[in-house]
Amino acid sequence: MLPCTCGLWRSAFHTLKTFRASPSARGLCIPTRAVCDAETIFALSSGHGRCGVAVVRVSGPASSMVLRNMAGLTQALPPRTALLRRITDPQSKELLDRGLVLWFKGPHSFTGEDSAEFHIHGGPAVITAVLQALGSLEGVRPAEAGEFTRRAFHAGKLGLTEVEGLGDLIHAETEAQRRQALRQMDGELGRLYQDWSYRLKRCLAHVEAFIDFSEDELIEDGVLNQVDSSVCQLETEIERHLKDERRGERLRTGVQVVIAGATNAGKSSLLNTLCQRPAAIVSPIAGTTRDIVETSLDIGGFPVLLSDTAGLRDSSDSVEREGVRRARQRVEQADLTLVVVDSTQLPPDPQLVPAFLQEHLSTVLPSLSPEAGMKAASDRVLLVLNKSDLVPEEQRERTEGELRESPGLPPACFLSCYTSTGLEDFLTVLQSRVKTLCGDPLSGAPSLTQARHRAHLQQSVQALNQYHQYRDQDLALAAEGVRLALTHLGRITGRVGAEEILDIIFRDFCIGK
Numbered sequence: 278m279l280p281c282t283c284g285l286w287r288s289a290f291h292t293l294k295t296f297r298a299s300p301s302a303r304g305l306c307i308p309t310r311a312v313c314d315a316e317t318i319f320a321l322s323s324g325h326g327r328c329g330v331a332v333v334r335v336s337g338p339a340s341s342m343v344l345r346n347m348a349g350l351t352q353a354l355p356p357r358t359a360l361l362r363r364i365t366d367p368q369s370k371e372l373l374d375r376g377l378v379l380w381f382k383g384p385h386s387f388t389g390e391d392s393a394e395f396h397i398h399g400g401p402a403v404i405t406a407v408l409q410a411l412g413s414l415e416g417v418r419p420a421e422a423g424e425f426t427r428r429a430f431h432a433g434k435l436g437l438t439e440v441e442g443l444g445d446l447i448h449a450e451t452e453a454q455r456r457q458a459l460r461q462m463d464g465e466l467g468r469l470y471q472d473w474s475y476r477l478k479r480c481l482a483h484v485e486a487f488i489d490f491s492e493d494e495l496i497e498d499g500v501l502n503q504v505d506s507s508v509c510q511l512e513t514e515i516e517r518h519l520k521d522e523r524r525g526e527r528l529r530t531g532v533q534v535v536i537a538g539a540t541n542a543g544k545s546s547l548l549n550t551l552c553q554r555p556a557a558i559v560s561p562i563a564g565t566t567r568d569i570v571e572t573s574l575d576i577g578g579f580p581v582l583l584s585d586t587a588g589l590r591d592s593s594d595s596v597e598r599e600g601v602r603r604a605r606q607r608v609e610q611a612d613l614t615l616v617v618v619d620s621t622q623l624p625p626d627p628q629l630v631p632a633f634l635q636e637h638l639s640t641v642l643p644s645l646s647p648e649a650g651m652k653a654a655s656d657r658v659l660l661v662l663n664k665s666d667l668v669p670e671e672q673r674e675r676t677e678g679e680l681r682e683s684p685g686l687p688p689a690c691f692l693s694c695y696t697s698t699g700l701e702d703f704l705t706v707l708q709s710r711v712k713t714l715c716g717d718p719l720s721g722a723p724s725l726t727q728a729r730h731r732a733h734l735q736q737s738v739q740a741l742n743q744y745h746q747y748r749d750q751d752l753a754l755a756a757e758g759v760r761l762a763l764t765h766l767g768r769i770t771g772r773v774g775a776e777e778i779l780d781i782i783f784r785d786f787c788i789g790k
C-alpha cells in the first residue's frame with residue numbers, strides 16, 4: 278500500500294483530470310473572458326447635481342490616447358499621480374476646464390485595464406462638455422450601469438460576493454449596513470465560501486481516487502472515512518451559517534416593523550413621532566388609517582422599514598375591512614410588531630393590567646397570542662402604552678411595577694406621543710430589539726446577506742445528503758453529490774455560471790461604478 282501522502286497527490290492529480298473532462302466541472306475555473314474589452318468606456322462616477330468636484334472615469338485600451346488628446350500628455354505618465362492639466366476638446370482644442378488627471382496602468386487599476394480619471398469642476402455644463410468631448414473620440418463610448426465593476430469581475434479583481442458587497446456599500450444607508458457591506462466587499466464572505474469549496478474539492482479528489490485505485494490497493498481504506506467526517510463537518514458549518522434567522526439579509530434590506538392595534542390607540546401618532554414628520558393622518562375619528570403608510574428609519578445605525586396600519590376592529594365598511602385585512606397580513610410578515618394600546622383603556626387596578634394585556638394581545642393579534650406561543654410573541658412584539666399623559670402618574674408607576682413582575686408579557690413601555698414622555702426609554706428598547714434582529718455586523722463569522730446565497734447553500738447541503746445516501750452503495754453517485762455541492766457553492770462566488778446572474782446584480786448598480 279502506498280503511503281497516504283502519495284495517495285493525496287495522486288487523487289489531486291486525478292481530480293484535475295476529471296475537472297477538465299466533465300462539463301459540469303469545467304465551469305469551476307475562474308472566469309477568463311478577455312480582460313481587455315476592445316472598447317473604452319467612460320462615465321461620470323461621482324453623483325449627479327451641482328458639486329465642488331466631479332470625477333469622470335475612463336477604462337479600456339484607449340485610455341492613454343484619451344489623456345493624450347484631452348490633457349495634452351505626450352510622455353508616459355507616472356501611474357497613480359495626480360497632475361493638474363488644462364482639459365481641452367480633442368477636436369477644437371477649446372479649453373473645457375482645468376482639473377486633475379490620473380493614470381492607472383493595467384492591470385493595476387480597479388478594472389484591471391488601462392484607466393484614467395478626470396477630477397473636474399462639478400458644474401453641470403463642465404461635466405456635459407467633458408463627457409461630450411470623450412464621446413467624440415473614436416473607440417470610446419459611455420459606460421453602462423455597473424460596467425466598470427463588471428470588467429473588474431472579469432479581470433478576476435473581485436468575486437461575485439465582493440461585487441454584491443460593493444453594490445450594497447453604494448446603497449448602504451445606515452452604519453450597520455455600511456459595516457456589513459464593507460466586510461463582504463473585503464472578501465470575508467467570499468473567503469468563507471471558497472474555503473468550503475476548497476475542502477469539498479479535496480473530498481471529491483479523495484473519493485475519485487478511491488474509486489480508481491482502491492481495487493489495486495493503491496490507496497488506504499481510511500481515506501473514505503476521512504471524507505465522511507469532512508463532509509459531516511462541512512454540513513454542520515453550512516447549516517450553522519444558514520441558521521442565522523436571516524439576520525444578515527434583514528440588515529441588508531431593513532427590519533420590517535409594523536405598528537398595529539385597535540382604532541384610535543395612536544398608531545399613526547406613533548409613526549409620526551418616530552419619523553419626526555406628519556407622514557400619516559392623525560384624527561380623533563376611529564378608522565382614519567386604511568392604507569399602509571410606510572417610512573424608512575435609521576434606528577441606532579440599523580435600517581428599519583416602519584409601517585402604520587388600519588386600526589383592528591370589525592367594520593361594516595368594505596374599504597375599512599380591506600384595510601384591516603392588509604394590516605393583519607403585514608403583522609404576519611413583520612419581524613417586529615409594535616402593539617399600541619390606549620392606556621386610558623387599561624383597568625384602573627394595576628394588578629389587573631397584565632391579564633388585560635394578554636387578553637388584548639390575543640384579540641388584536643391572534644397569531645401572536647399566548648396559545649400560539651407566548652415566547653414567540655415576546656420576541657416579536659413590543660407593547661406601547663400610549664397616551665400616558667392622560668394617566669395619573671401614580672397609577673402609571675404602579676402599573677409599571679406590576680408589568681415588571683409579570684414575565685409572560687412582551688416588554689411594555691408607557692409613552693405619550695403628545696409630550697414625548699417615555700420616548701427615550703421606548704427607543705432604547707426598540708433599538709436593542711432591532712439590533713438583536715440584525716446581529717452585530719462586525720462580530721463572529723460574516724453573515725449570509727442574500728436570499729440567492731441561501732438558496733445555493735441549501736442546495737449544497739441537499740447535494741451532500743446524496744453523498745451519505747449513496748456512500749455505501751454507489752460511490753460514483755456519492756461523488757456526484759459532492760460535485761453538485763461544489764457547483765452550488767461556485768454559483769455563489771461566481772466561479773460557475775456567473776453570466777446569468779451578473780445582469781441581475783448589475784441592474785442595481787449605478788452608471789460610473
Ligand SMILES: Nc1nc2c(ncn2[C@@H]2O[C@H](COP(=O)(O)OP(=O)(O)OP(=O)(O)O)[C@@H](O)[C@H]2O)c(=O)[nH]1
Pocket residue numbers: 539540541542543544545546547558559560561562563564565566567586587588589663664665666667692693694695696
Ligand atoms: N392625549 C393624547 N392623545 C393622543 C396621543 N396620541 C394620539 N392621540 C390622539 O388620539 C387620537 C387618535 O390618534 P391616531 O394617531 O389617529 O390613532 P390611530 O391609532 O392611528 O387611529 P386609526 O388610524 O383610526 O386606527 C387623535 O385625536 C390623537 O390626537 C397621546 O399620546 N396623548
Ligand SMILES: [K+]
Pocket residue numbers: 540541559560561562563564565566
Ligand atoms: K384615528
Ligand SMILES: [Mg+2]
Pocket residue numbers: 544545546557558559565566585586588
Ligand atoms: Mg391611524
